[in-house]
Amino acid sequence: MQLTDILPVALQSKERILAAIGKFNSGDMQIFKEEYDKDSARSLELAKQIPRSDTDFKPLSRKQLEGKIVELDRTKGWIEDLLNKYQESLSSDKERSKEIRVQHTKS
Numbered sequence: 001m002q003l004t005d006i007l008p009v010a011l012q013s014k015e016r017i018l019a020a021i022g023k024f025n026s027g028d029m030q031i032f033k034e035e036y037d038k039d040s041a042r043s044l045e046l047a048k049q050i051p052r053s054d055t056d057f058k059p060l061s062r063k064q065l066e067g068k069i070v071e072l073d074r075t076k077g078w079i080e081d082l083l084n085k086y087q088e089s090l091s092s093d094k095e096r097s098k099e100i101r102v103q104h105t106k107s
Contacts, residue, residue, distance in 0.1 A: 001083075001087075002083075003043045003046075003079055003082055003083045003086070004043055004044075004047065006083060006086045006087065006090070007036065007039065007040050007043060007086060009090065010036070010086040010089050010090050010093075011032075011033075011036050013089070013090055013093040013094075014029070014032050014036075014089065014093060015029070016093075016097075017093045017096050017097060017100075018032075020097075020100050021096075021100065032089075039082055039085070039086075042078075042082065043079070043082060046075055046078055046079050046082075049072075049075045050072070050075060051068070051072070
């Protein structure tokens with residue numbers, strides 16, 4: 001799953017979990033939403049740094065090409081960090097959802 005795909009899914013998941021436990025308007029939701037907004041904007045910035053598949057690198061010198069590779073590797077790392085953050089959030093929400101279902105079933 002791509003970062004641009006996972007972000008709205010993670011937000012929806014967090015909203016559902018926090019609503020289910022009565023914390024939709026809590027500080028937890030506010031903090032998550034602030035981070036989400038920042039990370040969402042960052043993901044758009046990072047997407048712009050990835051060259052299109054039809055980009056012609058032939059005119060670049062070896063040094064310029066190495067610089068582009070370093071930049072792309074750095075960008076890839078930032079994308080992976082954000083992707084991991086939201087995958088972990090979804091995983092945590094999934095576990096929390098199971099706990100909520102168990103508690104609800106016992107009631």
